Amino acid sequence: xxxxxxxxxxxxxxxxxxxxxxxxxxxxxxxxxxxxxxxxxxxxxxxxxxxxxxxxxxxxxxxxxxxxxxxxxxxxxxxxxxxxxxxxxxxxxxxxxxxxxxxxxxxxxxxxx
Amino acid sequence: xxxxxxxxxxxxxxxxxxxxxxxxxxxxxxxxxxxxxxxxxxxxxxxxxxxxxxxxxxxxxxxxxxxxxxxxxxxxxxxxxxxxxxxxxxxxxxxxxxxxxxxxxxxxxxxxxx
Numbered sequence: 001x002x003x004x005x006x007x008x009x010x011x012x013x014x015x016x017x018x019x020x021x022x023x024x025x026x027x028x029x030x031x032x033x034x035x036x037x038x039x040x041x042x043x044x045x046x047x048x049x050x051x052x053x054x055x056x057x058x059x060x061x062x063x064x065x066x067x068x069x070x071x072x073x074x075x076x077x078x079x080x081x082x083x084x085x086x087x088x089x090x091x092x093x094x095x096x097x098x099x100x101x102x103x104x105x106x107x108x109x110x111x112x113x
Numbered sequence: 114x115x116x117x118x119x120x121x122x123x124x125x126x127x128x129x130x131x132x133x134x135x136x137x138x139x140x141x142x143x144x145x146x147x148x149x150x151x152x153x154x155x156x157x158x159x160x161x162x163x164x165x166x167x168x169x170x171x172x173x174x175x176x177x178x179x180x181x182x183x184x185x186x187x188x189x190x191x192x193x194x195x196x197x198x199x200x201x202x203x204x205x206x207x208x209x210x211x212x213x214x215x216x217x218x219x220x221x222x223x224x225x226x227x
Contacts, residue, residue, distance in 0.1 A: 046216070049214070090156070099163065099214070100146075106155055
């Protein structure tokens with residue numbers, strides 16, 4: 001069975017600092033991996049996705065993520081965080097043939113001015 | 114613009130009452146989903162539907178019911194059998210095929226028992 005782990009429940013960064021949110025997965029084959037962002041009281045918005053090919057994928061809002069098969073990771077990064085990036089971030093995995101993703105529990109990002 | 118519309122944004126339910134949450138999409142997506150979100154518990158799948166007139170139970174279907182009479186609509190009824198319905202409910206949709214993996218979410222309905 002597949003699983004997704006987001007080890008950090010909360011992350012606090014200062015505005016302008018760099019950001020890395022961790023996502024580890026367990027799956028026997030190459031997964032499809034996604035990152036979503038949820039602002040307070042809102043639905044989730046797709047930030048980026050990885051299917052195959054280049055291991056560094058670019059997304060919206062200046063985010064990127066790197067797929068590392070050897071580490072079973074798909075960490076989300078941003079070089080300079082803005083106060084508006086404060087939100088909940090979810091990593092998700094699709095296994096081949098299933099329409100239903102496995103979501104991580106989410107990481108809450110707090111941005112200090 | 115295409116998207117998913119959930120209504121109402123806030124809903125209050127009295128004990129023993131059934132309530133229905135609306136979810137409509139104009140993305141021409143085949144699949145639709147309902148999730149429940151509680152603090153610290155992430156997203157839990159209630160029901161999903163991949164085609165009209167067909168739907169499957171998710172991980173926490175007890176106390177909920179759905180219908181899929183039209184491609185665009187996937188309403189969720191929270192019945193009186195759901196003992197702890199206070200939560201944030203999210204509807205999502207997706208297209209067919211692996212390259213369309215990835216959800217489009219609505220903005221959610223917050224249900225509170227009063």
